[in-house]
Amino acid sequence: MHQNPECPKCGTDMREGWIAEIGRGTMPSQWVEGRPESSLWTGTKAPADKTFEIVTFGCSGCGYLESYRRKE
Numbered sequence: 822m823h824q825n826p827e828c829p830k831c832g833t834d835m836r837e838g839w840i841a842e843i844g845r846g847t848m849p850s851q852w853v854e855g856r857p858e859s860s861l862w863t864g865t866k867a868p869a870d871k872t873f874e875i876v877t878f879g880c881s882g883c884g885y886l887e888s889y890r891r892k893e
């Protein structure tokens with residue numbers, strides 16, 4: 822997929838990373854297709870078939886971040 826793209830801002834190679842939700846049980850942030858809908862049970866609905874892990878590339882030159890959802 823997206824292997825170390827070049828930074829569109831400054832041309833430096835970008836490194837793969839992920840956005841963390843830091844706290845008890847640190848987790849990678851997820852991308853959910855559609856708009857958030859309230860759920861009595863979980864706070865907000867996040868259907869498994871519409872939830873994707875996010876991969877974020879970060880530029881070591883200027884700090885620009887670029888995110889993609891994983892295809893799987």
Ligand SMILES: [Zn+2]
Binds near residue numbers: 832833
């Ligand atoms: Zn850059």
